[in-house]
Each structure stands twice: as C-alpha cells, then as structure tokens.
Amino acid sequence: MNLQEAHWRKTIFWGVTAGLLYAALFYYADLVLHLAHTTPDACVVGSGPNAVYFHKVDAAACAAKGGVVVNGTWWHVLIPIAIAFAISFAHGAFTGLFWEVMGLKPAKK
Amino acid sequence: METVQFIDLNAATVFLLVLIGFIAGMVSGFIGSGGAFVLTPAMMSLGAPAMVAVASNICHKFPKALVGAVKRNKYGQVDVKLGLVLGIIAEAGMLYGKHLMTSIKHAFGHVGTDLYVSVTFIVVLAIVGGFVLRDYRRLRCADHDKPTAVPAFARWAQSIEIPGTMMHFKAMNARVSVLFIIPIGFATGMLAATIAVGGFIGVPAMIYVLGVPAIMASATELVIAFVMGLGGTVFYGFEGVVDIRLAMLILLGSLFGIQLGAIGTTYVKDYQIKLVMAVIMLTVLFSRFFYIPGYLSDLGVIAPIEGGHVATLKTLGDSVLAVALILGAVTVLTALTKGIAEHRKLEQSRELAADLAALAPGRERLAPSGLLQRIEVATDGSEYSAGAVRTAIDLARLSSARLFVTGIAVYNPEYASTVPGLEQAALAKARSDVATAVAAAADVDHEVVIAEAEDPYRGIVDAATEYGADLIVMGRRGRRGLARDMVGDATARVIGNAPCNVLVAPRGTSLGEGGILVATDGSSYGNAAVAAAGRLAKSLQRPLTAVSAILSSHNDARRQEAVDAIKQVKSEWGGDGIAVTGIVAEGRPEQVIVEQANRVGAALIVLGTHGRTGLDRLLMGSVTERVIGFANCPVLAVKAT
Numbered sequence: 001m002n003l004q005e006a007h008w009r010k011t012i013f014w015g016v017t018a019g020l021l022y023a024a025l026f027y028y029a030d031l032v033l034h035l036a037h038t039t040p041d042a043c044v045v046g047s048g049p050n051a052v053y054f055h056k057v058d059a060a061a062c063a064a065k066g067g068v069v070v071n072g073t074w075w076h077v078l079i080p081i082a083i084a085f086a087i088s089f090a091h092g093a094f095t096g097l098f099w100e101v102m103g104l105k106p107a108k109k
Numbered sequence: 110m111e112t113v114q115f116i117d118l119n120a121a122t123v124f125l126l127v128l129i130g131f132i133a134g135m136v137s138g139f140i141g142s143g144g145a146f147v148l149t150p151a152m153m154s155l156g157a158p159a160m161v162a163v164a165s166n167i168c169h170k171f172p173k174a175l176v177g178a179v180k181r182n183k184y185g186q187v188d189v190k191l192g193l194v195l196g197i198i199a200e201a202g203m204l205y206g207k208h209l210m211t212s213i214k215h216a217f218g219h220v221g222t223d224l225y226v227s228v229t230f231i232v233v234l235a236i237v238g239g240f241v242l243r244d245y246r247r248l249r250c251a252d253h254d255k256p257t258a259v260p261a262f263a264r265w266a267q268s269i270e271i272p273g274t275m276m277h278f279k280a281m282n283a284r285v286s287v288l289f290i291i292p293i294g295f296a297t298g299m300l301a302a303t304i305a306v307g308g309f310i311g312v313p314a315m316i317y318v319l320g321v322p323a324i325m326a327s328a329t330e331l332v333i334a335f336v337m338g339l340g341g342t343v344f345y346g347f348e349g350v351v352d353i354r355l356a357m358l359i360l361l362g363s364l365f366g367i368q369l370g371a372i373g374t375t376y377v378k379d380y381q382i383k384l385v386m387a388v389i390m391l392t393v394l395f396s397r398f399f400y401i402p403g404y405l406s407d408l409g410v411i412a413p414i415e416g417g418h419v420a421t422l423k424t425l426g427d428s429v430l431a432v433a434l435i436l437g438a439v440t441v442l443t444a445l446t447k448g449i450a451e452h453r454k455l456e457q458s459r460e461l462a463a464d465l466a467a468l469a470p471g472r473e474r475l476a477p478s479g480l481l482q483r484i485e486v487a488t489d490g491s492e493y494s495a496g497a498v499r500t501a502i503d504l505a506r507l508s509s510a511r512l513f514v515t516g517i518a519v520y521n522p523e524y525a526s527t528v529p530g531l532e533q534a535a536l537a538k539a540r541s542d543v544a545t546a547v548a549a550a551a552d553v554d555h556e557v558v559i560a561e562a563e564d565p566y567r568g569i570v571d572a573a574t575e576y577g578a579d580l581i582v583m584g585r586r587g588r589r590g591l592a593r594d595m596v597g598d599a600t601a602r603v604i605g606n607a608p609c610n611v612l613v614a615p616r617g618t619s620l621g622e623g624g625i626l627v628a629t630d631g632s633s634y635g636n637a638a639v640a641a642a643g644r645l646a647k648s649l650q651r652p653l654t655a656v657s658a659i660l661s662s663h664n665d666a667r668r669q670e671a672v673d674a675i676k677q678v679k680s681e682w683g684g685d686g687i688a689v690t691g692i693v694a695e696g697r698p699e700q701v702i703v704e705q706a707n708r709v710g711a712a713l714i715v716l717g718t719h720g721r722t723g724l725d726r727l728l729m730g731s732v733t734e735r736v737i738g739f740a741n742c743p744v745l746a747v748k749a750t
Contacts, residue, residue, distance in 0.1 A: 025357060032353055033115060040349045043110055054110040055349055061110050077346035080168055080353040081339070087357050088172030088364075095364040104372055104449065 011101050014094035021087050032079065039076040043067040115352045116156045123358060125155060129434065130169075130362030136389060136437035137363070138370025139382060139444075147393055147434060148359055149304055150230065154427045159222040160210065161352050164345030167301065169356035169363065171338025178331035186325050188280035191315075192332025194287070195294040199307060199333055200340045202298020207344050210302065217408055224404035227397045229303045237309045238390035245383035263320030280321040280329060289318060294333075301337050308334060373441040376448025385440050392433035399426030481508040485558070485578040487515045487569045487603075490542035492616055494584040498546040499619035500612065500743045501582035505553045507620075507649055512555040513576050516543035517568035520561070535561070566602035574608050580745075582612045585737060601734055604718055604746045610641065612713075614743040621742065623712035624652035624688075628702045628732075631657075631674035634717030637749040642715035643682040645745075652688040654709050655679070658701035659693060668693075699735035711742055718746040 025032065030049055037044070037053035043062035045052045054062065062069050116122065129151045136147065148169075152162035181187055213221045259267075259281070271286040278285065293314040301307030308330045315326035345351050374382060403419040405411045486501035488494035498514075505512040516539035520532055539559045547557055558576065562568030573581050585600060604611045627642035629635035639655065646653040655678035657671035675691035683689040690709075694701045706714050718733040737744045 022357065022361065025354065029118075029354055036346070036351055036353065037113075037349045039346055042349065052112060052114065053349070054112050056111055058110050072349075074347070077343055080346060080351045080356070081342055083353050084168055084172045084342070084356060084360075088176065088360060091360065091364050092173070092176050095368050098365070099368050099372065104369070104445070 011097040018091040126358040127362040130359035131366040134363030134366025135370040138367035165355040167341040174334035186328035196336025198294025199298030202295035206299035206302025234394035242387040248380040396429035496614040496618040497584040503620035626711035638717035658698040
C-alpha cells in the first residue's frame with residue numbers, strides 16, 4: 001500500500017467516524033439539549049422539540065405555566081465536554097488528512 | 110424565572126453556522142488566533158442570546174486548543190508551567206467576568222449583556238487592531254534576520270525581585286514575580302468570559318510584559334485557552350447555556366477552515382497577514398456600532414428608536430460583519446490559489462529533476478557492482494544517530510561513495526508565518542545536529558544537506574529523492590521490552606516510503622569486520638535481499654551467510670523450499686570468490702536471524718522488505734521491523750521492486 005492509498009483509507013475512516021458522531025448528536029439533539037437545560041434546576045414546559053425551559057425556578061410560577069420542575073443534575077455538565085472532545089478528535093483527524101488528499105499542502109520555503 | 114431559549118435550527122441556519130465556522134476558521138488559521146471574535150457576534154446575529162453565543166464559542170474552542178497545544182509542545186514551543194499558572198489565574202478572571210455578565214443580565218436583561226459584549230468588542234478590537242496595524246507597518250520594513258530583543262518593560266519586570274513571589278519560567282529563562290502574572294491572567298480570563306478571545310490580551314502581555322518570545326507566547330496561550338475553555342464550559346454548563354449543537358456546527362466548518370487558512374499563510378508574507386488581521390478586526394469593530402443604538406433604546410438610556418430603524422441598523426451591522434468575513438475569505442483563497450499554481454510549477458520541475466537523475470548512470474538501487482555511490486546519513490546529533498554516522502562513514506570510505514550528511518529542520522509550516530523565528534530556530538538546530546557527523550566525515554567526500562519538513566521521515570525521504578541516494582543510513586532509538594517488537598514509526602515510514610534501500614544502525618554500532626548475513630525464503634523479497642547482499646559481500650570482500658527460517662508447523666514442501674533457497678544462494682554467489690555458508694533453522698524468522706547473526710558475528714544483516722505502511726503494517730507487522738528492533742548490528746532493509 002503506498003502513502004497516497006494509506007492517506008485515503010485513513011481519511012475515509014476518520015470522515016465516517018466524524019460523520020457518525022455528528023449524526024448521533026443531531027439524532028439525540030432533544031435529549032442532549034434537555035440535559036444541558038437541566039444541569040441547573042429547570043422548569044420544563046411542554047416536551048420534545050417544542051419544550052420551553054426556564055431557569056431560576058419558582059415552583060408556583062412554573063405550575064402557573066403548566067410546567068414541571070426538574071431538579072438540576074451537576075454531572076450533565078460533562079456531556080457537552082465529552083461530545084466536544086470526541087467530535088473534535090475525530091473531525092480534527094479527518095480535516096487534517098482531507099486537505100492533504102485534496103492536494104493542498106503548505107508551501108516549502 | 111427566566112428562559113434561555115436555544116435557537117431553532119433549520120437547513121438555512123445549519124448551513125450558515127457551518128459556513129460562518131468555515132470562514133471564521135479560515136481567518137483564524139490565517140491570522141494565527143482570534144477567528145473566534147467573529148463567531149460570537151455572528152451567532153448573536155443568527156438570534157442566539159449573548160450568553161449562549163459566548164458559552165458555545167468557548168465550548169467549541171477548548172478541544173481545539175488542546176490538540177494545538179499537544180502538537181506545538183512537540184516542537185518545544187510550550188511553557189506548560191507558565192500556561193498552567195496563567196490558566197488557573199485566568200479561571201479566576203473568567204469567574205469574575207461571568208459573574209459580571211450574570212449581574213448585568215439580572216439588572217438589565219439580555220439586552221444589557223448584549224450591550225456590554227458589544228462595547229467590550231469595540232474597545233478591545235480598537236486597541237488590538239491598532240497595535241496590529243502598527244506591527245504591520247513595522248514588519249513591512251523590518252530586518253527579519255535581526256534577533257528580536259526582549260522588550261524594555263519586560264527587562265524591567267524581570268529585574269524586579271519581590272521576595273516570596275518569584276517563579277522561574279523556561280519560556281524566558283528568567284525569574285519573574287507572580288504579581289506581574291496575576292493581572293495578565295485575570296484580564297485574559299475576563300476577556301475570554303466576555304468575548305471568548307482571551308488571547309487578544311494574553312499573547313501581547315506575555316511578549317511585552319513578561320518577555321516571552323512570540324513563538325512561545327502564541328503556543329503557551331493554547332494551554333491557557335484549554336484550561337479556560339474547559340473551565341468556562343463547566344461554568345456556563347452549570348448555567349445551562351451551552352448549546353452543544355451550535356458549538357459542534359461551528360466546529361464542523363471551523364476545522365476545515367483553520368487548516369486551509371494555515372496552509373494559506375505559507376504562501377504570503379508576514380506583514381500581509383497582519384494587514385488582513387487589522388482590517389478584519391477594525392471592520393468587525395465598525396459593525397458593532399450599528400447595534401448599540403437599539404440596545405441603548407431598549408434600556409431607556411436614549412429616546413426610543415422606531416422598531417423599523419432598529420431593524421435597518423441591525424441589517425447594516427450584519428452586512429458589515431458579512432463584509433469582514435468575506436474579505437478574510439477572499440484574501441485567504443486568493444493567497445491559496447496563487448500559491449497552489451506556483452507550487453504545481455515547482456513540483457513539476459522537481460519531478461523533472463528526479464527523472465533526469467534516474468536516467469543518469471549508476472542511479473540504480475545499490476549499483477550492480479555493489480559499490481555505493483551516494484549515501485545519505487540522517488542524524489539528529491543524538492547518541493542514537495552516532496552508530497548510523499559511523500556505519501555510513503565506514504561504507505562511504507569502503508565504497509568511495511559521496512556522503513550526504515542530512516539534518517532535518519523540523520517545523521510545522523502552519524505556524525512558520527505567524528510565529529516569527531520558528532523556521533530559523535529549526536534550521537539552526539538542524540545545522541548544530543549535523544556538526545559532529547560532519548567533523549567525523551572529514552576524510553570522506555561529503556556534503557551537508559539541511560532538509561525542511563514537518564515530519565522527520567518526510568525530510569529524510571525527500572532528501573534521498575532529491576540527491577539520488579543509493580542508500581539511506583539512519584539510527585534506531587533504544588527500546589526495551591515489547592516496544593522492541595515495533596521499531597519507531599519514523600524508521601518504518603522511511604523504509605516504507607524511501608526511493609532506495611535503508612540501513613538502520615543501532616546505537617553504538619559500526620560496520621565491523623564480520624561477514625554479511627542475508628535472510629531468504631525464496632520469495633521475491635528474499636531474492637532482492639540476496640542480490641544486494643551478494644554484491645556487497647563481493648565488493649567489500651566479506652563472507653556471506655544465508656539463513657532461512659522454518660516453523661515447526663511447516664510441511665515438508667515448505668521445508669524443501671527453505672533448503673532450495675539456501676542452495677540457490679550458494680550456487681549464485683559461491684563461485685565468485687566469496688565464502689558462502691547456508692543455515693536452515695527452526696524458529697520464528699526474526700529470532701533465527703538475530704541468533705544466527707550473533708553466532709557468526711555478522712557485521713551486517715540484509716533483509717528484503719515489503720515496505721508496508723499504515724494499517725497494513727500495524728495488522729501484519731514485519732519481520733524486518735522486529736529484526737531491526739532486536740539486532741546488535743546494522744540491518745539493511747532492501748526494497749523489492
């Protein structure tokens with residue numbers, strides 16, 4: 001296998017991996033946003049994509065809006081961090097190779 | 110209660126976010142840092158509240174900063190201690206900055222924070238943009254070879270001794286009081302919490318206040334950015350305002366753009382980069398002016414402005430922002446297009462030169478006479494290269510070959526344009542690396558080659574191609590235990606990509622007085638090794654030992670093949686005045702080869718190689734690599750054609 005072919009293989013591997021990670025993020029977008037909103041205490045009115053979230057919760061005001069009070073969960077804060085690391089790693093590896101297989105290289109001085 | 114609504118994403122907003130990320134990344138890669146300053150206002154323009162825009166911007170930045178910091182640490186440009194100290198202080202600055210933002214939000218609502226962010230943008234961009242513009246004018250007429258002196262203020266700061274507060278940092282190789290570091294870190298953190306680009310203060314302050322060389326300041330800023338970014342994401346995460354979708358969409362375009370921008374920098378001059386940076390900063394600054402009347406009107410500071418006028422002003426602001434982005438994109442793409450055209454021309458002339466070199470007499474791999482004519486020895490000046498240098502000099506002397514003593518100036522062209530002195534430092538190190546080898550090669554015909562490359566293996570292979578080497582000689586890092594099973598990636602990559610054969614010499618070896626041992630299994634790789642070993646044995650007048658390994662699981666037919674391979678070596682080379690002996694031994698090939706080489710006191714082991722790289726190499730391994738890892742004498746990897 002020559003260098004060019006090896007680059008293509010790696011590029012495709014990291015491209016597919018990054019693509020799958022992005023697909024997963026948007027497939028589970030409602031859940032991920034729900035977790036982000038409920039890191040602090042939140043009042044959730046409605047559900048799914050139409051849910052509206054309120055912070056600085058006041059139980060009475062929440063009930064008046066027909067919402068449900070959800071107690072905050074501190075470790076939800078780790079979710080965006082883990083997602084950012086995973087996507088950044090795979091996508092970074094992909095783009096680094098992508099321009100090279102496209103024939104774009106830095107100029108030699 | 111208050112709501113922080115994340116923006117609705119549809120095909121148009123997704124496309125715009127990726128496009129903005131791409132253009133901002135391109136600008137960021139081109140001007141070195143700070144492309145993020147267009148992201149916060151851009152996200153705000155798409156409807157994201159200021160807090161969400163800042164939080165999502167910070168979240169998309171920290172993993173990128175980590176990757177960058179790790180990469181530049183390999184080039185010795187990062188002062189981790191200074192980065193961590195500044196990063197931790199910056200966290201405090203961020204906490205305060207975030208507290209300030211939250212207080213403003215509580216007092217005046219989102220419009221208050223929007224106004225605060227906009228005003229900070231204007232003030233910071235005006236100051237930094239002005240400085241960059243001044244830098245551009247200086248750089249345009251500067252003497253680039255002149256070493257940069259430590260700024261006067263930094264010299265003064267380093268001379269102040271405040272007991273109990275002094276810390277030593279390798280970046281400036283001096284002690285400096287923490288009392289100078291605290292305000293820098295704090296201001297960096299506050300700015301990052303507000304506009305997500307703390308580096309606008311951090312980098313110039315490290316250079317002008319602490320006396321850190323520019324090359325290390327921009328690299329160390331990545332550590333600060335990582336510490337702050339991680340901390341910032343946690344802080345804003347607890348507020349529930351990190352929109353990971355926004356962050357990742359921006360990242361999607363940004364990572365493509367940042368690399369394209371960085372490639373673009375290699376095709377332009379330093380002062381052109383500064384000019385683009387200043388123009389973009391000042392244009393973004395200008396765009397923020399259009400939003401402020403609306404905010405002031407909402408807050409009741411000025412007389413109410415009619416809704417239609419606010420909308421018109423906002424459209425004007427968005428348009429100016431778009432112009433800033435498009436301007437950056439066009440500049441980078443123009444630089445790239447021109448550069449690529451020139452690069453292609455250069456590549457074509459190089460290919461032509463290589464073709465001509467191949468047509469010249471004596472350019473075959475290991476010339477049929479066995480005499481080498483052009484030997485490249487790669488050295489990094491370390492003890493691990495010493496064996497390679499000795500072996501190469503021995504070979505050059507015995508073959509009357511020309512020796513190309515090659516040092517590799519390793520640097521990443523991504524940073525060469527934005528970090529002054531990077532290329533010069535790498536070249537100086539490469540020249541000092543080859544100094545010992547050049548002195549040792551005084552009595553043979555030699556030439557010094559300094560190859561520039563991002564990766565050492567690429568430099569070694571490119572130099573061999575350019576100088577038409579018959580043989581590359583290189584060292585091997587000392588390894589223990591399992592790691593010896595796999596030689597260094599650089600060695601394997603050189604073998605895989607070299608245009609000629611590669612000789613790997615372990616530390617402390619030279620071409621001894623012993624014979625040559627060749628491994629063969631009758632395959633095309635084995636036959637290529639036998640041909641090269643036979644020619645070498647004949648020209649150097651050394652005995653030849655042929656070894657063929659068989660496994661206990663091998664059937665009779667395979668065992669007979671091994672015996673036949675040895676017979677063939679004897680009949681082919683035995684009548685040529687060389688003493689040829691043959692051995693068929695049972696065991697794993699690498700074990701048999703190394704044991705027999707030790708037993709006969711071989712000066713050189715010759716093996717055929719498939720020259721695989723990448724995944725194939727990882728999955729299949731290579732006898733050659735394992736022999737190189739365990740051998741006590743130099744190993745010649747012969748590439749089968």
